[in-house]
Amino acid sequence: MSCSTTTILPAWANRHDAVIVSRDKDFVRLIRHEGAARLIWVRLGNCANSALIEAIASAWPEIQARLRFGERLVELRG
Template sequence: MLVSKDDDFRLLQLREPRARLLWVTMGNCSRAVLLQRFEVVLPEVLSALESGETLIELR
């Protein structure tokens, strides 16, 4: 799984749908805020991956 804020990776994932991408669209924030958000959404992200999702957006 790739974690990126770069839209180019989202476009790449659309062309290669087997690739799994966590696309971060939160805007600029500190590392601490980003890690806190990851902790909150981790169960949802894992559930989405288990159900076969390949593009997950983190807002």
């Protein structure tokens, strides 16, 4: 894999204790196989930004708890 956002972003997220929010399956593969970073994998299909924000906001307590308990991959489904 070349130096792309898919490889650079997880390294940056690890250094800064950040969580990646993405629809990109490439991040899922990295986290499952390399244990890199933490990811909220958005699987809502096409939707307006307002619907995306609403979905994240309503699921946030569960997402936050799962990340605190050490889950590296949290899937957000619609």
